[in-house]
Every structure is written in structure tokens, then in C-alpha cells.
Amino acid sequence: MDSQSNYQMKVVTGEFGYVLQDVPHLADYIPDLPTYPNPLRSNPAYSVVKQYFVDMDDSVPQKIVVHRDTPRGVHFRRAGPRQKVCFASEEVNACIVTCGGLCPGLNTVIREIVHSLDYMYGVNEVLGIDGGYRGFYSKNTIPLTPKTVDDIHKRGGTIIGTSRGGHDTMKIVDSIQDRGINQVYIIGGDGTQKGAAVIYEEIRKRGLKVAVAGIPKTIDNDILVIDKSFGFDTAVEEAQRAINAAHVEAQSAENGIGVVKLMGRYCGFIAMYATLASRDVDCCLIPESPFYLEGQGGLFEYIEKTLKENGHMVIVIAEGAGQELLAAKDEQDASGNKLLQDVGLWISQKIKGHFSKQGKLPITLKYIDPTYMIRAIPSNASDNVYCTLLAQSAVHGAMAGYTGFISGLVNGRHTYIPLNRITEGQNKVVITDRMWARLLSSTNQPSFVETKDLNDDDVRKDDAPPTQMLDDAGSSGDGKTGNNNNTITK
DSSP: OOOOOSOSOEEEEOGGGEEEEEOOBGGGTSTTOOOEEOGGGGOGGGTTOSOOSOOTTOEEESOOOOOTTOOOEEEEEEOSOOSEESSOGGGOEEEEEEOSSOOTTHHHHHHHHHHIIIIIHOOOEEEEETTSTTHHHHSOEEEOOTTTTTTGGGSSSOTTOOOSOOOOHHHHHHHHHHHTOOEEEEEEOHHHHHHHHHHHHHHHHTTOOOEEEEEEBOTTOOOSSSSOOBTHHHHHHHHHHHHHHHHHHHHTSTTEEEEEEEOOSSOOHHHHHHHHHHSOOSEEEOTTSOOOOSSTTSHHHHHHHHHHHHSEEEEEEETTTTGGGSOOOOOBOTTSOBOOOOHHHHHHHHHHHHHHHHOSSOOEEEEEOOHHHHHTSOOOHHHHHHHHHHHHHHHHHHHTTBOSEEEEEETTEEEEEEHHHHTSSOOOOOTTSHHHHHHHHHHOOOOSOOGGGOOGGGSOOTTSOOOOSTTTOOOOOOOOOOSSOEEEEO
8 A cells, every 4th residue: 555646744834944735726727616605604603712713824833843043844734613614514425434443532533523524514424334444345434423322422332343454446536426525534553544645645636525534543642743642541541450450469469470461563652651650660661672581780680689679569561561572473463463472471471481590589460451341431521522523523624625634742732644644654652852761760670771872763863843732742753745746835
């Protein structure tokens, strides 16, 4: 599903280094596209809002920490309702599809898309695509109405089903065309959004009046550019239960050790934030920070020191940490993700084996893996609000004629981001940031790495704007504008 097209992004430049990485619009390839007054003009809920239409020139900066002589830098189009829409309410036939793994908040996003289309824009035709991308061509659709989705936010999972893989561009677009669908809402991670980009390009090649809007979903928080992904706050909150259980078990036994494995295939955000929130964790291991077991400064030495000082210990490990120490497993899932070894079980066995062999310090170790319990729960209050705003922003964008975009939070403001920007790479914890230093000072664990051992990728460049989680949580995104764009100078 690799794409080399130049349809993905329009770049508009202005004075003082201003760069707008703009999203495509249906008018870019459909001549004489009709527009209509926005139905929100007569919506009683919006009658009390002083200025409820977003100015066409509004944009949001990607980087907000600047110096006196810093160029204005990269901006994204601000999300929200426009004065004119490109779809009449009665002509809209929308569909929603969820792809990839489960995540708290999926049902909330589905609910709010349906409610926003109905209550804000008077749209009555919304379909759920059953079972991910393959549902477009191999399964029946599920009619979605405000009544059928009214209380689904109280449930975990997704009422329309999900799956990995199954992406067949031609079959999917044929199905969209045959069913008369003209708005497609795609909820999924970076792999899913790569598929969305290809769907958008094929739709554009055929000249169809179909808006493609993405809502980024990943419980790991590994999507570039955006502040955070929905479900992340819920995952961190629920992880506290597992960490607390591990702490109780460890504290109740002589030389007790509690090991908790959390999600984080390529990045350690959940493990890092859960550790900082808990205050009961003595060691946090993430994919971005290599560690070693034996020898001076190694994990075993630190465990022994902690047990002698405190009598117990809690270790949190992200599922992608330490994979280089395990035997390689050359297999992939249907989404193309490399299948990982169970690092939590492996490290538990290694710790048991080490102290058993030593015979000097008998330990009691309990291993907890709450992964699927966390994925399957409903979203918490904070994520419910976030999901609502993401869904409403996506609907406003699609109705206004924008396409080939995702709705995402950038520096606390909702924006429309070109699909290619979030599929360039993955958001990762930068271990040279203050956020990781805060964790090290909280757990008092060794860093397991010296400055001379850091790769260039581990150190943030000045031109790489951070993902704004708290104040400087870190992102390995390169902040580049990419090659797939059209440049316009104002």
C-alpha cells in the first residue's frame, strides 16, 4: 500500500517562514463543486455561540516553543465547522469502519460520528462496515442510527467489529461506488491510515465525490504529530490497577518482585506514564531504552540492590522492550506487524533463574499481563470527551469537502492533518528528554545507557518539534514536510 502520489498534501508558504501543510479538498479535482449554507446556522444548539464558524485562514502551529528569531514553522488547518458545506444533508450516505486492534473509545467515536451527522447536519444515512476493511466487500453493512448507538459508549470494543489486514483497494472503492457512499470515516492506527490514503487516491483518480476522513487510533500513542491518541488516558489509568496488584503481591512477600507487562510494541508511552502516575514502580523498561541483565550496572545488580534496601520491587516492562535480547521470531500478523516474543514471561524466567542459581537471595516473583483487560474496557471520562471532539471535527471537515485527512489534536487545538504526515514514521519516547529523566529520578533506576552509546536517532534535533504531551514528553518524528505535496506561495 505504498504511495508515491503527490495528492497527499498541499504546502502553502507565507512570510516569516510560515508553512501550512494543507489537506486536500474535493474542489481540487471536481470542477464547479456546488456548496450549500451550513445547516448549523439554524441549529438551536449553536445559536448562543458568538462565532461558531472557523475562519478559512485559521491554522495551528506544530511547534509552540520558539525563540525570538525562529521562523513561524509548520502549521495545520484548524478543524471546525465552515460557513459553506459541499454536501446537501439529504444526499449524504456515510459509512464508518474500524480496523486493527481494540482500544478504549472506539464505540464513543462511532456514536459521536452518527450523532454529529444527524443532530448537526440532518444526515440520516449512516452505515457501519462490519469487520474492518474486508467488510467492504465480504460482509453486510450495519445501519447506524442515533437510537442504535445511543449507549454504546458504555461498552468496550466496537459494535461494528474489526480485523487486521483485508485491504484490497479496488474492491473497497468499487464497494464504496456501488453503494453510493460519499463520506468514509476510517478509525485506525498508522497502518490503517496508510490504507485510507490509498483509498483516497483511488477515489480521486476516479473523480468521485467522496470525502475520506480518518480518526487516528492507537492505544500505544505511537502516531506522529498529534498530542495523543484516544484511549491512551484510559490505558494509563487502568494500568494502575495491575501495578497496584503487583505492588501488593511484592510487598506481602519476602524479597517479593512484581512484574507487569504493558502495551507498547514500538514505544513506551503507556509504561512511562503509568510508572510516573503510580509511584510504586522501581524499574520501567521500554523499547526506546536498551538494557542488559548481567554485569556491573545491569538489571540483575539493580534488582539485588533494591531488594536489599526495600525488601520488595515492582518492574514495569513494555511488550516491545528487550526484544533484541530474545531469539528473533520472523513472523508477522495480518497487519504486517512483527510478532513479538513474550518479554514479560522471558524476563520473569531470567530473574528467577539468576537468583535461583546464586542461591543467596531467595525471591518470590509474580507476573501480571493485563494487556487484553485494558484494551477491552470502555473509555474513561477524559477520553470520552476527547473522542467526541475528534468525531465532531471529522464530520465538520468531511461536510466542508475536505478529504484525505485525519482529525487530530495539535498543541491543544483540533486540526486537519494530511494523511501522509502521520504515516511517515512512529511517535516514540525520546530518552534524552526531560520526561524520561523525570521517570529515572522517580524510580531511581539506572539508565542502562551512556551518552557515548546513544544513536543520532535518540537525540532530538532542534528542528524536530516534539509531540506536546504534558510539556515535553518527546517524539521521534522528524518534522519534515515530506515529498508528496504541491507548493503554493502566498
